[in-house]
Amino acid sequence: METLIFLLFALLAVGSSLVVVVHKNPVYSTMSLVVTLFSVAVLFVLLGAPFIGALQILIYTGAILVLFLFVIMLLNVTREESAVSQQKVQAGGALLGALVFGGMLAVLFWNARRPMDPMTEELVSMKGLAREMFGQYLLPFEIVGMLLLVAVIGATVAARKPPQPDKPVEDLEP
Amino acid sequence: MPANLLATIVNIAVMVGFILTVVPVMVWVERRGSALMQDRPGPNRLGPFGLIQPLADALKFFFKEDVTPTAVDKPLYLLAPALAIMPALLTISVIPFGPALTIGDETYPLMIADAPAGVLLFLALASLGVYSLVLAGYASNNKFSLMGAIRASAQMISYELALTLAVLAVVIPVGSFHLQDVVDYQRAHVWNFIPQILGFVVFLIASFAETNRLPFDLPEAESELVAGFHTEYSAMRFASFFMGEYMSMTSLSALGVTLYFGGWSLPGVDLHGWLGAVVGLLVLVAKIAFCMAIFVWVRWSFPRFRYDQLMRLGWKVLLPVAIVNLILVAVLTLSGVLGAP
Numbered sequence: 001m002e003t004l005i006f007l008l009f010a011l012l013a014v015g016s017s018l019v020v021v022v023h024k025n026p027v028y029s030t031m032s033l034v035v036t037l038f039s040v041a042v043l044f045v046l047l048g049a050p051f052i053g054a055l056q057i058l059i060y061t062g063a064i065l066v067l068f069l070f071v072i073m074l075l076n077v078t079r080e081e082s083a084v085s086q087q088k089v090q091a092g093g094a095l096l097g098a099l100v101f102g103g104m105l106a107v108l109f110w111n112a113r114r115p116m117d118p119m120t121e122e123l124v125s126m127k128g129l130a131r132e133m134f135g136q137y138l139l140p141f142e143i144v145g146m147l148l149l150v151a152v153i154g155a156t157v158a159a160r161k162p163p164q165p166d167k168p169v170e171d172l173e174p
Numbered sequence: 175m176p177a178n179l180l181a182t183i184v185n186i187a188v189m190v191g192f193i194l195t196v197v198p199v200m201v202w203v204e205r206r207g208s209a210l211m212q213d214r215p216g217p218n219r220l221g222p223f224g225l226i227q228p229l230a231d232a233l234k235f236f237f238k239e240d241v242t243p244t245a246v247d248k249p250l251y252l253l254a255p256a257l258a259i260m261p262a263l264l265t266i267s268v269i270p271f272g273p274a275l276t277i278g279d280e281t282y283p284l285m286i287a288d289a290p291a292g293v294l295l296f297l298a299l300a301s302l303g304v305y306s307l308v309l310a311g312y313a314s315n316n317k318f319s320l321m322g323a324i325r326a327s328a329q330m331i332s333y334e335l336a337l338t339l340a341v342l343a344v345v346i347p348v349g350s351f352h353l354q355d356v357v358d359y360q361r362a363h364v365w366n367f368i369p370q371i372l373g374f375v376v377f378l379i380a381s382f383a384e385t386n387r388l389p390f391d392l393p394e395a396e397s398e399l400v401a402g403f404h405t406e407y408s409a410m411r412f413a414s415f416f417m418g419e420y421m422s423m424t425s426l427s428a429l430g431v432t433l434y435f436g437g438w439s440l441p442g443v444d445l446h447g448w449l450g451a452v453v454g455l456l457v458l459v460a461k462i463a464f465c466m467a468i469f470v471w472v473r474w475s476f477p478r479f480r481y482d483q484l485m486r487l488g489w490k491v492l493l494p495v496a497i498v499n500l501i502l503v504a505v506l507t508l509s510g511v512l513g514a515p
Contacts, residue, residue, distance in 0.1 A: 027312055050290065050291050051294065054298045058301055061298075063331055066305070070331075
């Protein structure tokens with residue numbers, strides 16, 4: 001039964017992530033990414049980590065992808081334009097993705113030479129995660145937080161129009 | 175059939191039956207309630223007090239022509255109304271509706287999904303509700319609909335933050351994400367809305383925004399956007415948005431009463447066994463009915479917010495208040511004022 005569910009959602013994750021890359025319409029790509037992340041959340045639950053699964057849905061599908069959709073609709077990108085001229089960009093992206101994936105696999109196999117501690121349910125429970133995140137990995141956690149804060153401030157500054165005193169203000173939002 | 179499976183099926187029948195029954199009842203309450211507040215009779219021809227009116231409304235929806243405009247993005251256009259109902263049906267599964275029932279040697283929890291991360295699961299599944307609005311607005315290929323969808327996505331993301339922070343503050347003194355533990359904590363101490371009145375107010379306001387009810391129904395805003403995200407929908411597809419709204423109101427009310435008003439429990443009354451199960455369910459339904467009455471009352475009392483006012487309230491008032499409440503509850507819990515979990 002569990003194997004069946006695993007197979008179903010693993011296939012769904014792989015299939016929908018292919019759609020994300022291949023589909024021409026960005027809204028459909030985003031919606032397939034929703035399916036991908038939902039399937040991965042189900043896989044987390046099957047692995048005995050319901051907390052991480054719930055967070056996956058809450059943060060990624062519930063918030064980040066909605067913002068993706070928001071931006072796509074705000075810019076009104078209906079279809080990917082002139083896919084031919086972007087082939088170089090796509091090839092570069094594919095190469096970078098392959099490199100990152102290869103690097104991750106290499107690290108995985110390098111570490112797998114000697115036996116590792118098994119991923120116990122205690123480690124992926126709420127308490128275990130909190131202990132790791134706010135204990136051993138507190139500094140990286142805070143650095144990531146600072147990085148995100150800097151990114152938010154940077155985005156706000158970049159999005160802000162420079163003040164133009166000689167022009168009367170007309171196009172302000174009501 | 176194994177007993178566990180049977181218990182789950184009974185639980186599903188009770189809760190899903192309840193949430194589906196709410197819709198016609200709420201149609202009647204909303205129409206008669208608005209009439210009462212506007213000093214007019216309201217629907218009073220069909221049956222005593224117009225009680226059969228929802229049936230007539232439903233029949234009308236069934237027999238109307240289902241128009242699909244030619245320029246719509248068809249798959250997404252058809253998917254959106256189905257997504258409107260789904261989150262409410264899923265989230266109701268983590269709400270406990272009575273004390274655990276012991277039959278023979280087995281103990282059965284009176285909730286569909288006995289999930290240890292129940293509160294998070296509720297928030298996660300409820301956050302999927304925004305997709306139906308956004309997709310409906312996008313797929314309709316209509317400027318008013320698109321405006322509604324853009325508003326919906328920004329509004330629901332903003333208010334979800336405040337809502338989640340308010341809910342997390344409840345979880346701190348309890349020490350568990352399981353909603354049955356939240357109820358047990360309140361049976362041992364006081365109902366959460368007394369020490370956490372600040373968080374409750376944030377939760378209440380944010381839940382109006384999350385369910386797109388007046389004064390925050392900006393995604394539909396009929397005075398400016400025709401009908402917003404569901405402008406192009408008709409017949410049963412329109413009705414499913416309508417049902418989805420009432421059903422998510424119900425499930426959010428169920429979460430609210432479970433977090434702040436003791437859920438199925440009554441103070442000073444020890445509910446257990448079969449009688450406890452029945453009384454617990456009735457108590458929960460009564461509390462939810464009270465919340466739904468507040469939803470109707472607020473809808474017909476307040477004018478709609480402007481979009482910038484909505485955003486300012488969400489980010490500059492509710493979010494800071496929710497953070498202050500979170501810190502306050504954490505300090506009170508650590509200093510032992512709120513009682514040991």
